[in-house]
Amino acid sequence: xxxxxxxxxxxxxxxxxxxxxxxxxxxxxxxxxxxxxxxxxxxxxxxxxxxxxxxxxxxxxxxxxxxxxxxxxxxxxxxxxxxxxxxxxx
Numbered sequence: 001x002x003x004x005x006x007x008x009x010x011x012x013x014x015x016x017x018x019x020x021x022x023x024x025x026x027x028x029x030x031x032x033x034x035x036x037x038x039x040x041x042x043x044x045x046x047x048x049x050x051x052x053x054x055x056x057x058x059x060x061x062x063x064x065x066x067x068x069x070x071x072x073x074x075x076x077x078x079x080x081x082x083x084x085x086x087x088x089x090x
Contacts, residue, residue, distance in 0.1 A: 044082045047075070048089070056089035 037045070050064040057063045058072050065072040079086065 040082060043078065044084060047079060047082065047084055051084070051086055051089040054089075056086045058086060 047064070047068070050067045051058075054062055054064040054067060058065055058075055060066070063072065065075040068075060078084075
């Protein structure tokens with residue numbers, strides 16, 4: 001029996017005479033039960049990782065602002081809003 005189609009993958013659910021099966025669980029379905037960080041939490045972790053990599057430096061060629069592709073004053077403002085103290089990373 002031949003299964004017509006132009007997709008390189010075989011989809012047995014669409015094959016003639018094939019029995020429909022349940023959809024496989026996707027990674028999104030499996031992760032739905034895990035706690036999801038808020039945007040502020042994700043931003044805080046990202047900024048902290050940049051500060052750690054830059055040893056607390058905000059400005060300049062080797063600063064976290066350049067690494068994050070944002071203005072140094074914007075980074076300072078976000079750090080203030082999120083309660084991030086750069087002294088922790090020096």
